[in-house]
Amino acid sequence: MNPAARSPWERLDTLIWSSPLAALPRWRWRLVWLARLVYALYRDSTQGNLSLQAMSLVYTTLLSLVPLLAVSFSVLKGFGAHNALQPLLLHALQPLGDQAPEIARNVLAFVDNMRVGVLGSLGLAVLVYTVVSMIQKIEYVFNDTWRVTETRPFAQRVSQYLSVLLIGPVLFFTAVGLSASARNTALVESLLAVEPVGTLIDVGGSLVPFLLIVFAFAFIYIFVPNARVRVRSALIGALVAGVLWQAMGWLFAHFMVSSTQYTAIYSGLAILILFMIWLYIAWLIVLTGASVAFYHQHPEYLASRARDLRLSNRLRERLALLVAGHCARTFLAGEVPWTADRLSAALVIPSANTERILQVLEQDGFLLRTAQEPPRYVPGKAPESVTVKSLLDAVRCFEEGAGGGPGTVPDRGIQVLERQLDEAMAAALGGMTLRDLAAAMDGPHRAVQEDATQATEWPVT
Secondary structure: OOHHHOOHHHHHHHHHHOOOHHHOOHHHHHHHHHHHHHHHHHHHHHOOHHHHHHHHHHHHHHHHHHHHHHHHHHHHHHOOOHHHHHHHHHHHOHHHOOHHHHHHHHHHHHHHHOOHHHOHHHHHHHHHHHHHHHHHHHHHHHHHHOOOOOOOOHHHHHHHHHHHHHHHHHHHHHHHHHHHHHOOOHHHHHHHOOOOHHHHHHHHHHHHHHHHHHHHHHHHHHHOOOOOOOHHHHHHHHHHHHHHHHHHHHHHHHHHHOOHHHHHHHHHHHHHHHHHHHHHHHHHHHHHHHHHHHHHHOHHHHOOOOOOOOOOHHHHHHHHHHHHHHHHHHHHHOOOOEEHHHHHHHHOOOHHHHHHHHHHHHHOOOEEEOOOOOOEEEEOOOHHHOEHHHHHHHHHOOOOOOOOOOOOOOOOOHHHHHHHHHHHHHHHHOOOEHHHHHHHOOOOHHHHHHHHHHHOOOOOO
16 A cells, blocks of 8 residues: 555555664654553553453452551550641542542441441451452452452461551651651741741642552552562652642533433432542543553563453464573573573563463473572573474463363374474474574674563653
């Protein structure tokens, strides 16, 4: 097709997806990365991942909000800081406008009626279970955002969740109290009388609630997923979520001013419906920030339009040879072994695909993982003793014995053809070993290692 005859959307699509990021100038890299990020967030929302998860968390929050506040209220009451819970709840519900005080009063009335001290052992256990189940549900959603399939062990989950529930509120309100009391010190009062220092302190004081929201989001993004989240990525995602929180809060507050028709239609249920709408928006903002943090830390997931890259059999075999070849080259050169994340960044392949291939090669003994954190991968056998044919066989036959096997699919005489193809492949490879493959791979090994480091960096300095 003539390039001039293409529509603007087709030209824009080609501009965004046709070239790898590493091949672009730095200024174009930033623009293309941002365009791909916006596309990925729009795709995740419209295809149901973010929106459905946000709706499920609204239901979970409604069930667990009162028990969660009851536990936090009991902890804060022991430190004499329970009176600060109502202003915090009012601030979170501020977008609901005039309805916020009534909702806050009703929720706190439920909390006050739920006296933890008189619940008894069984009641207290049910209360803690409800709260822990809520955080566990949130962890499942965040793990899906970070493409993590393994959850924390049960004992680790309970201990970490209870630590956050018991210590988190105290630390948060301590930070709020310190920021408020610092303004009343003699030094700060004397600085307020000096311009422009006084104006700067006033502006900084007005930013404190926003910064507290950002740091709270960053803490959630780092702590909740069962993955290693970089602080920088978490802060960038939290900053985006914080800006969206302020902007959507302002818009929702204006919507509330003109929502009298909801009261006329739904009467007493209008407050509950509007509260649920705001909960949905709030969770959608939190999950959007988590997605930004994920895509910042794993830019290789922005290399294709699909949320998860599905490889054909041919590409799985190619990826297995690349992974085994790079691990062998590192081993033979005496350099630092690869981690899964660095391999994914160097090959510009989503980490889920790389980890799957690493699992195949590790299961058949071609690779071994070290005891380091994160684990690194080294050859499990001498590279000169491993044939390329055996590597390909491992990929082609992976999981044949799990829930199936050769007898699951009828033969119908195909086995003879399969044997002929197998013999032709062995003859074509001619006994080529992993060491030969590593030596024949294109590109200097050190350059690939450097690319792996650079590919994980955010292009904006």
